[in-house]
Amino acid sequence: MTLLEVNGLKTWFQTPWGTIKAVDGVSFTVNKGEILGLVGESGSGKSITGFSILGLLDAPGKVVDGTIRFNGEDLRAASAARLRALRGDRIAMIFQDPMMTLNPVLTIGTQMVETVFAHRKASHAEARAMARDALGRVGIPRPEERLDAYPHEFSGGMRQRVAIAIALLHEPDLIIADEPTTALDVTIQSQILSEVQSLVAEMGMGLIWISHDLGVVAGLANRIAVMYAGRLVEEGPVDPVLDTPRHPYTQGLISSTPIANERGRPLRQIRGTAPPPLDRPQGCPFQPRCDYADAACASELTETVVGARRWRCLHPLGVTA
Amino acid sequence: MKLTLFRGEGMLVRVARGLRASPKASIALLVCVVLIAAAILAPLIAPQNPYDLLQIDIFDGKLPPGSASRTGSHYWLGTDTQGRDMYSAMLYGLRTSLSVGVTAGVLALVIGTAMGLSAAYFGGRIETLIMRFVDLMLGFPTILVALMILVVFGQGAWKVILALVFVQWAYFARAVRSAALVEIGKDYVEAARCLGLSSPRILFHHILPNCLPPLIVIGTIQVAHAITAEATLSFLGIGLPITQPSLGLLIANGYQVLLAGLYWMSVYPGLLLLVLVFSINVVGDRLREVLNPRLEL
Amino acid sequence: MSDILAAAENVSKKFRQNPDFAERLAIRLGAAPEPPTVHALDGVSLSIARGEVVGLVGESGCGKSTLGRVIGGLMKPTEGRVLHDGKDIALMRGAEARKMRLDTQIIFQDPMSALNPRKRVAQIIGEAPRVHGLVPRAEVAELVQRLLATVGLDPAMAERFSHQFSGGQRQRISIARSLAVNPRFLICDESVAALDVSIQAQVINLFMELRRSFALTLLFISHDLSVVRHISDRVVIMYLGRVVEVSPAGQVFEKPLHPYTAALLEEIPRLDRRGRRFTAIKGEIPSPMNPPPGCHFHPRCPHAFDRCRIERPALVAAGPGQEVACHLNMGKGLAHLPIQQGD
Numbered sequence: 005m006t007l008l009e010v011n012g013l014k015t016w017f018q019t020p021w022g023t024i025k026a027v028d029g030v031s032f033t034v035n036k037g038e039i040l041g042l043v044g045e046s047g048s049g050k051s052i053t054g055f056s057i058l059g060l061l062d063a064p065g066k067v068v069d070g071t072i073r074f075n076g077e078d079l080r081a082a083s084a085a086r087l088r089a090l091r092g093d094r095i096a097m098i099f100q101d102p103m104m105t106l107n108p109v110l111t112i113g114t115q116m117v118e119t120v121f122a123h124r125k126a127s128h129a130e131a132r133a134m135a136r137d138a139l140g141r142v143g144i145p146r147p148e149e150r151l152d153a154y155p156h157e158f159s160g161g162m163r164q165r166v167a168i169a170i171a172l173l174h175e176p177d178l179i180i181a182d183e184p185t186t187a188l189d190v191t192i193q194s195q196i197l198s199e200v201q202s203l204v205a206e207m208g209m210g211l212i213w214i215s216h217d218l219g220v221v222a223g224l225a226n227r228i229a230v231m232y233a234g235r236l237v238e239e240g241p242v243d244p245v246l247d248t249p250r251h252p253y254t255q256g257l258i259s260s261t262p263i264a265n266e267r268g269r270p271l272r273q274i275r276g277t278a279p280p281p282l283d284r285p286q287g288c289p290f291q292p293r294c295d296y297a298d299a300a301c302a303s304e305l306t307e308t309v310v311g312a313r314r315w316r317c318l319h320p321l322g323v324t325a
Numbered sequence: 326m327k328l329t330l331f332r333g334e335g336m337l338v339r340v341a342r343g344l345r346a347s348p349k350a351s352i353a354l355l356v357c358v359v360l361i362a363a364a365i366l367a368p369l370i371a372p373q374n375p376y377d378l379l380q381i382d383i384f385d386g387k388l389p390p391g392s393a394s395r396t397g398s399h400y401w402l403g404t405d406t407q408g409r410d411m412y413s414a415m416l417y418g419l420r421t422s423l424s425v426g427v428t429a430g431v432l433a434l435v436i437g438t439a440m441g442l443s444a445a446y447f448g449g450r451i452e453t454l455i456m457r458f459v460d461l462m463l464g465f466p467t468i469l470v471a472l473m474i475l476v477v478f479g480q481g482a483w484k485v486i487l488a489l490v491f492v493q494w495a496y497f498a499r500a501v502r503s504a505a506l507v508e509i510g511k512d513y514v515e516a517a518r519c520l521g522l523s524s525p526r527i528l529f530h531h532i533l534p535n536c537l538p539p540l541i542v543i544g545t546i547q548v549a550h551a552i553t554a555e556a557t558l559s560f561l562g563i564g565l566p567i568t569q570p571s572l573g574l575l576i577a578n579g580y581q582v583l584l585a586g587l588y589w590m591s592v593y594p595g596l597l598l599l600v601l602v603f604s605i606n607v608v609g610d611r612l613r614e615v616l617n618p619r620l621e622l
Numbered sequence: 623m624s625d626i627l628a629a630a631e632n633v634s635k636k637f638r639q640n641p642d643f644a645e646r647l648a649i650r651l652g653a654a655p656e657p658p659t660v661h662a663l664d665g666v667s668l669s670i671a672r673g674e675v676v677g678l679v680g681e682s683g684c685g686k687s688t689l690g691r692v693i694g695g696l697m698k699p700t701e702g703r704v705l706h707d708g709k710d711i712a713l714m715r716g717a718e719a720r721k722m723r724l725d726t727q728i729i730f731q732d733p734m735s736a737l738n739p740r741k742r743v744a745q746i747i748g749e750a751p752r753v754h755g756l757v758p759r760a761e762v763a764e765l766v767q768r769l770l771a772t773v774g775l776d777p778a779m780a781e782r783f784s785h786q787f788s789g790g791q792r793q794r795i796s797i798a799r800s801l802a803v804n805p806r807f808l809i810c811d812e813s814v815a816a817l818d819v820s821i822q823a824q825v826i827n828l829f830m831e832l833r834r835s836f837a838l839t840l841l842f843i844s845h846d847l848s849v850v851r852h853i854s855d856r857v858v859i860m861y862l863g864r865v866v867e868v869s870p871a872g873q874v875f876e877k878p879l880h881p882y883t884a885a886l887l888e889e890i891p892r893l894d895r896r897g898r899r900f901t902a903i904k905g906e907i908p909s910p911m912n913p914p915p916g917c918h919f920h921p922r923c924p925h926a927f928d929r930c931r932i933e934r935p936a937l938v939a940a941g942p943g944q945e946v947a948c949h950l951n952m953g954k955g956l957a958h959l960p961i962q963q964g965d
Contacts, residue, residue, distance in 0.1 A: 045818035045819060045820060045821075046789075046818055159906055159907075160682075161906060162906070189681035189682050189845065189907060190681065190845065190847075190886060190889045190890060191681065191885060191886065191889050191907070192681075192906070192907070193889070193891075194888075194889040216818065216819060217819075217891060218819070218893055219890070219891030219892050219893055219895075220891040222891065222892070222893045222894075222895060222896050223891055223892070223895050223896065242896055243896060246893055246896070256820060257819055257820060258893060260819060260820055260822070260823035261819070261823075261848070261893060262826070262848045262849050262851065262852035263848050263892055263893060263894070264893065265852065267851060267852055267871065267872065268830075268852070268853075270827045270830060270831075271823040271826055271827055271852070272823070273820065273823040273824045273827055274820040274823070274824075275824075277788050277790060277791070277821065278788075278818075449640070453643070511735040511736075512730035512731075512732055512735045512736040513735060513736055513737055513738045515696060515728070515730065516728070516730065516736055516796070516799065516800075517738075518696060519694065519696060519723070519726075519727055519728050519800075520723075520724070520727070520749070520750035520799070520800075520803060521720055521723040521724055521750065521754065521803070522749070522750065522753060526753065530749075531738055534740045535738070535739065535740055
């Protein structure tokens with residue numbers, strides 16, 4: 005069942021130096037119980053996509069076109085009050101830095117109880133019980149005691165768990181997670197991924213996992229969407245996308261990881277750098293770095309849809325025309 | 326979402342653009358420039374040299390603004406009790422006030438910067454010593470300390486400057502130290518050490534230039550402070566001697582006859598002082614906005 | 623001349639916040655607690671052969687960056703010696719000390735803070751060779767051009783400021799700056815961690831190329847075992863201030879000896895591990911202020927037994943070129959357990 009439907013989303017930033025098309029025509033859907041891995045490098049627009057859905061853009065950022073439907077409701081048309089009511093209740097966000105959600109001068113319990121009251125009528129005891137259960141769910145030992153602790157008394161990994169517990173308080177339908185494990189150590193990242201995995205399976209929510217790390221997404225997600233310079237260049241189920249990538253950029257990302265290369269040999273690399281946001285090429289944004297680009301790539305690109313997969317490339321790999 | 330844009334522009338371009346973007350700051354800057362020019366050119370543009378006794382006519386004393394002199398010219402801002410042209414006296418007073426304020430500000434900046442940088446770079450006992458002394462300095466009321474110094478050393482322009490530097494360097498030292506501590510924590514300083522560059526070189530070529538933005542802001546505000554402090558001291562009669570009248574001294578002189586209805590002798594210098602200090606502060610505030618990296622788009 | 627270019631001998635590094643006069647008084651009177659001591663390095667020995675690439679892996683707080691700075695001579699060890707060309711660097715003076723200083727260069731993690739924002743690229747790269755008189759003044763500009771080309775940047779960019787470059791380009795500028803003083807030994811402290819995936823591969827390739835063309839010795843510090851495995855000849859694994867395993871890079875993935883290494887390998891996100899059940903190693907990384915007794919890893923180790931909780935295991939030979947600090951199998955770690963499942 006479709007939970008979130010984003011169609012032709014464009015988020016632009018008007019600056020004194022020109023218009024930055026941070027997100028430029030992005031479409032995807034997320035179903036209940038599904039994990040979508042949104043992958044891209046810095047500046048690809050993956051985080052801005054997440055913020056656009058939540059209506060959390062700061063000026064001068066503005067959604068200029070497209071639709072965002074959540075459970076059938078048009079979020080672009082929704083009032084600020086309605087969005088506030090949805091955020092934290094039906095849609096929750098987890099950030100790379102958990103201190104974005106945690107207030108350093110209040111105990112975890114106080115903050116969680118307040119979050120409960122923001123969206124529910126409940127007694128203090130009920131709210132506290134909900135908070136305790138949420139902490140227990142994300143694998144925090146002795147949750148009852150930990151409610152009275154302050155954020156600084158937790159390690160980085162534990163703080164991220166608390167942030168996740170707060171996101172889970174109202175059992176939201178959709179969670180948008182923006183690089184939540186990037187700052188964590190490998191073994192701690194694994195613990196959190198394991199918790200997230202079982203929670204999604206158990207509670208049947210939809211999850212958008214924004215990350216630059218293909219490896220994490222490969223292990224966690226059902227589907228992958230790859231973004232480059234504000235565009236969604238390829239999307240589909242994890243296995244086919246990683247095994248037979250259609251877009252040369254996806255292919256480049258995969259083959260430049262050390263694991264995909266013979267030890268000690270030069271890594272296969274994508275040449276050049278991403279185009280500056282104010283100076284992107286016409287047509288396919290990847291063409292200056294692409295081995296397959298020709299004159300036709302400078303024209304506006306249309307999307308090709310085959311089965312569950314789609315890509316935006318005139319010279320898709322492994323497809324004979 | 327914060328959007329960071331890297332544009333290839335130096336600090337000067339950014340300052341210029343930032344000042345221009347604010348009409349208030351642009352006007353204030355213009356006023357500052359005009360006043361500074363007037364102070365520098367005072368001997369050329371003043372109708373008379375108010376301290377050349379030959380040019381002063383005691384019979385022209387206490388004339389209200391707009392009166393004609395006995396030689397036919399006009400005293401547009403009136404004359405003082407001794408018959409000096411107020412307009413000329415104010416230009417010379419501005420010259421004195423500005424030179425004392427700027428000299429004191431610059432000296433305090435140099436001394437404070439040296440102290441702050443040393444504290445941040447060497448740390449340990451040197452830092453403790455300097456910073457505790459800074460705390461002590463900041464604990465005393467400015468005017469009280471300046472008063473005590475002047476009472477001990479007596480009047481004179483350089484003594485006023487000494488007093489002002491003494492009470493102001495601590496502000497610079499504190500600001501430079503905290504800015505420098507941030508810079509020292511950055512990798513480029515460690516890289517410079519790694520490349521075997523000497524401590525003075527790292528301090529003055531690498532760390533100091535990166536501490537300039539807060540220094541410029543504080544420097545501007547402290548010059549305004551120095552000008553008001555000097556005016557206060559002179560008003561109280563212990564600042565500059567009567568032979569080097571500053572705006573503060575002019576106000577004090579006029580004040581004695583203010584109640585007699587001769588308002589122009591202290592009100593006009595007072596207004597000029599107000600405009601000067603206000604404009605410098607407006608420019609300083611805008612510089613703070615432009616140079617504060619946290620407020621950058 | 624020996625084969626060993628740089629070595630740490632039984633090095634320890636303790637960090638303690640230095641109390642000022644008032645705090646010392648308070649501690650003396652019993653009104654304040656003793657400031658905690660962080661044991662960043664705890665008896666670490668490591669030698670790096672000429673021309674070798676050693677990978678140093680560990681999680682945050684394991685002391686890998688501290689070890690890099692101690693070997694690089696930027697930090698003095700609390701105990702132990704650091705040798706450069708067989709000589710104790712603490713005893714070096716004058717020309718000898720300067721030669722060691724320039725011989726060893728560090729490439730830092732954050733490409734944003736590693737370059738002085740108020741200087742042009744030409745000044746950043748050219749300053750040290752000019753100040754030290756390594757090239758005649760007139761040839762500095764030419765050297766800068768040559769170095770920029772070496773690291774894959776357009777020499778025409780020499781007059782730009784660092785903020786006009788992307789992260790990857792800035793990292794190349796940092797590398798050029800280090801190469802300008804003709805180092806023999808590069809310490810790369812998480813030098814690719816902050817870069818985007820596609821740029822990371824480019825910079826790793828650059829390091830491998832430079833190693834060949836300049837006959838460099840590299841200490842490659844990273845939290846990413848897969849990157850380290852790719853570039854290194856030998857891999858050193860650290861946990862909470864101690865070396866737990868040293869292995870030839872080819873063997874690390876196939877035959878991890880220390881349970882911690884095995885756990886790390888298990889947790890690396892990999893493209894070929896799809897839709898997997900993440901089964902995490904239990905527990906948190908203990909604080910280096912208060913490490914557990916015995917083997918630091920025992921509270922998280924699935925194989926821990928009584929001895930591990932009391933006695934620190936020594937780092938001993940366990941196979942060809944392999945060393946491990948583990949009590950299992952008479953000090954040979956996982957060497958001949960029934961096959962440890964990799965995946």
